[in-house]
Amino acid sequence: MKWQWKLGKFAGIDVYIHATFLLLIGWVGYSHWVEHQNLGEVLKGIGFILALFASVILHEYGHALTARKYGIKTRDITIYPIGGVARLERMPDKPIEELWVALMGPAVNVVIAGVLFSYLFLTSSLVPLTDLTVASGSFLERLMTVNLSLVLFNLIPAFPMDGGRVLRALLAMRMDYVKATQIAAAIGQGMALVFGFIGLFSNPFLLFIAFFVWIGASQESSATQMKNAISGIPVGRAMLTDYKSLSPRDPLSQMSQLILSGSQHDFPVVDNDRVVGVVTRDDFLVALTQRGQNVAISSVMRSDPPAVDSYEMVENALTRIQESGIPALPVTHSGQLVGIVTAENITEYLMIRSALKASRVMVSI
Numbered sequence: 001m002k003w004q005w006k007l008g009k010f011a012g013i014d015v016y017i018h019a020t021f022l023l024l025i026g027w028v029g030y031s032h033w034v035e036h037q038n039l040g041e042v043l044k045g046i047g048f049i050l051a052l053f054a055s056v057i058l059h060e061y062g063h064a065l066t067a068r069k070y071g072i073k074t075r076d077i078t079i080y081p082i083g084g085v086a087r088l089e090r091m092p093d094k095p096i097e098e099l100w101v102a103l104m105g106p107a108v109n110v111v112i113a114g115v116l117f118s119y120l121f122l123t124s125s126l127v128p129l130t131d132l133t134v135a136s137g138s139f140l141e142r143l144m145t146v147n148l149s150l151v152l153f154n155l156i157p158a159f160p161m162d163g164g165r166v167l168r169a170l171l172a173m174r175m176d177y178v179k180a181t182q183i184a185a186a187i188g189q190g191m192a193l194v195f196g197f198i199g200l201f202s203n204p205f206l207l208f209i210a211f212f213v214w215i216g217a218s219q220e221s222s223a224t225q226m227k228n229a230i231s232g233i234p235v236g237r238a239m240l241t242d243y244k245s246l247s248p249r250d251p252l253s254q255m256s257q258l259i260l261s262g263s264q265h266d267f268p269v270v271d272n273d274r275v276v277g278v279v280t281r282d283d284f285l286v287a288l289t290q291r292g293q294n295v296a297i298s299s300v301m302r303s304d305p306p307a308v309d310s311y312e313m314v315e316n317a318l319t320r321i322q323e324s325g326i327p328a329l330p331v332t333h334s335g336q337l338v339g340i341v342t343a344e345n346i347t348e349y350l351m352i353r354s355a356l357k358a359s360r361v362m363v364s365i
Contacts, residue, residue, distance in 0.1 A: 158188030
């Protein structure tokens, strides 16, 4: 279970809500009930949170639709208690494109705040900010204030916030992309330390933000270094060439024997010299438990897996592995199966290449 539910599809992008978001709704409802003992106030509190996260969804659409302008698709948008995540298929190649994609999210919140301010001003509904609290005061003015807060928070120059990507894009206009990422990540982790130190003596919530920023900066730096490391490497160099395959007519017992006799976990399914599917270990175990070992492979396999050619670049193969959810993809050339590729194999290839580079440096010294 993915612990998320689909809210709908808008502008061609699926929007999901994560199960943990319900915990936030429950906490808000409970807090308002304890404070007011009034169902109307509870509904107002929940309504405000829903309005806030509608703004968050629009924020993510700011990123997604700008990325679409540069030919980058968005896989989906998911709403969590701490905010939203738009999963782009890839980051823009040009720094100026990444800059605009990063800025368009906060820009949406600025527009929302501007529209709300105009309405409140024209209707003479503005009240002093001192009359507002997180849970009470003018509904629309609180929503305006929170949208402005989202802008300020997201523009903190630290990953995974938009400000971290803005900083990297600006740096990448003057230096190598990997170096720009490392500098932006280091600045973000420095800010995380500051947040954490302040949080120890004041607001404990800053400790959570510090942890969030530290992990986000580390992951972004690692992902960029990995992308740089695999750039320009053909799949043929990193694929597994010593492998076993199955026929769609084989029983599950045949796969049991292959798994126990070797280290391969996922198997391409070949019929008349043509790849027709892949059987993963997880699917195999589920079928074995529910249906027994005499079931044919054809009823368990994932049909028509994404095609990977041995001459393609490794980064393309990794993207297809992630998108398909299939841990091992068949590699073909001229229609013939020549290997399989997994994320583990790619990692091992990079480790070996790195060790060989290090040995050459030591010899030269």
